[in-house]
Amino acid sequence: xxxxxxxxxxxxxxxxxxxxxxxxxxxxxxxxxxxxxxxxxxxxxxxxxxxxxxxxxxxxxxxxxxxxxxxxxxxxxxxxxxxxxxxxxxxxxxxxxxxxxxxxxxxxxxxxxxxxxxxxxxxxxxxxxxxxxxxxxxxxxxxxxxxxxxxxxxxxxxxxxxxxxxxxxxxxxxxxxxxxxxxxxxxxxxxxxxxxxxxxxxxxxxxxxxxxxxxxxxxxxxxxxxxxxxxxxxxxxxxxxxxxxxxxxxxxxxxxxxxxxxxxxxxxxxxxxxxxxxxxxxxxxxxxxxxxxxxxxxxxxxxxxxxxx
Numbered sequence: 676x677x678x679x680x681x682x683x684x685x686x687x688x689x690x691x692x693x694x695x696x697x698x699x700x701x702x703x704x705x706x707x708x709x710x711x712x713x714x715x716x717x718x719x720x721x722x723x724x725x726x727x728x729x730x731x732x733x734x735x736x737x738x739x740x741x742x743x744x745x746x747x748x749x750x751x752x753x754x755x756x757x758x759x760x761x762x763x764x765x766x767x768x769x770x771x772x773x774x775x776x777x778x779x780x781x782x783x784x785x786x787x788x789x790x791x792x793x794x795x796x797x798x799x800x801x802x803x804x805x806x807x808x809x810x811x812x813x814x815x816x817x818x819x820x821x822x823x824x825x826x827x828x829x830x831x832x833x834x835x836x837x838x839x840x841x842x843x844x845x846x847x848x849x850x851x852x853x854x855x856x857x858x859x860x861x862x863x864x865x866x867x868x869x870x871x872x873x874x875x876x877x878x879x880x881x882x883x884x885x886x887x888x889x890x891x892x893x894x895x896x897x898x899x900x901x902x903x904x905x906x907x908x909x910x911x912x913x914x915x916x917x918x919x920x921x922x923x924x925x926x927x928x929x930x931x932x933x934x935x936x937x938x939x940x941x942x943x944x945x946x947x948x949x950x951x952x953x954x955x956x957x958x959x960x961x962x963x964x965x966x967x968x969x970x971x972x973x974x975x976x977x978x979x980x981x982x983x984x
Contacts, residue, residue: 678903682728683708683716684893687753703906713754713853713891714784720894721818730754731894734792735818742820745897749907754891758790759797759880760873763859763866764849765842773802773869779848782812782838786829787821789890791851797880812847814838842866 684690686709692698694707708726711719720729721739730753739746764770770779776798783791798804810828814837823829832838839856841847843865850856850866858866870876881887899906 678703678906679706680704680727680899680906681706681708683711683720683726684728684730684753685709685713685716690753717818724896726894727896727899729894730891732787732789732818733889733892734787734789735821736892736894738787738817738821739819744819746894747897747900747907748892748894751893752889752891753893755887755889756790757877757880757888758794759870759876760868761790761852761855762794762798762849762869763842763852763856764869765845765847765865766867767865768848770848770869773798773804776804776849776869777808780810780812780846781849781851782814782832782841782847783851784814784838784853785817786811786813786823787817787819788851788853790853790888793888793890794851801880801883812838812841 680703682693682705684707686694690707690709693700693705694709699705713730713732716729717732717735719725720731721735724744728749731748733752736746736748764776768779770776785791795806799806807826807828810830812830812832814832832841838847838850839852839858842850843858843863849869856866859868895907
């Protein structure tokens with residue numbers, strides 16, 4: 676008897692063969708659920724646990740593990756992206772370089788948005804802007820319950836107000852955004868990238884660290900793995916053929932290696948330390964052979980498509 680599972684994921688070209696049935700996981704009737712944005716998908720999984728498998732915010736996954744939510748993560752990373760180009764500041768606020776962010780007020784949609792978590796860590800570790808010396812304003816609750824740790828400057832924006840508008844009105848000094856803000860796209864002079872040469876900064880970061888930041892992991896409910904341990908393991912599938920992990924391949928830049936993923940994702944106690952180190956099975960990292968192409972395409976859709984944290 677074939678196992679019935681659903682899988683909520685973005686509409687990537689490498690997921691499409693699973694969605695249209697071109698590729699069929701061995702022993703599984705898989706229904707791919709698309710048509711929803713990342714925020715909706717993450718919220719529905721985080722607060723309703725609606726899906727058997729789900730592309731999910733990597734930082735929120737660590738917060739979920741901290742609360743012992745019944746999920747596991749497969750080393751299948753459907754969304755990666757460099758994020759230096761998603762930090763915005765008001766040029767009139769005297770912010771010329773990252774250290775100028777000390778004592779400033781920055782906004783964003785949620786605190787655990789994966790791209791924002793990565794950039795808080797990168798700004799602190801590589802650019803002299805400690806995240807605890809910045810006040811962080813968020814618009815809404817995270818995909819999982821999150822209790823700000825002691826010493827973190829964390830506030831909510833007023834109900835119904837967008838952080839982008841607060842920045843344009845002068846109430847915030849900057850913005851960490853999973854998408855390119857409308858004001859920036861329209862050329863509003865009150866909003867500029869902190870890293871004006873963001874592509875060069877992203878390439879330099881990759882050359883220095885070898886890291887192509889992971890935005891999303893692929894969750895699977897723990898009970899499914901306990902009842903059917905062959906589902907995430909192709910070597911234990913009914914016929915030894917493809918399973919979820921084998922068929923939901925990450926893009927070419929997400930090849931497997933033994934490198935750990937260093938991030939500012941929360942670990943035990945909801946710490947937001949930018950030096951926290953986490954390991955998910957054998958995390959993906961660009962191999963030496965494709966590092967050059969990853970770096971040269973730092974902002975292209977060949978390595979990361981679909982905006983959102």
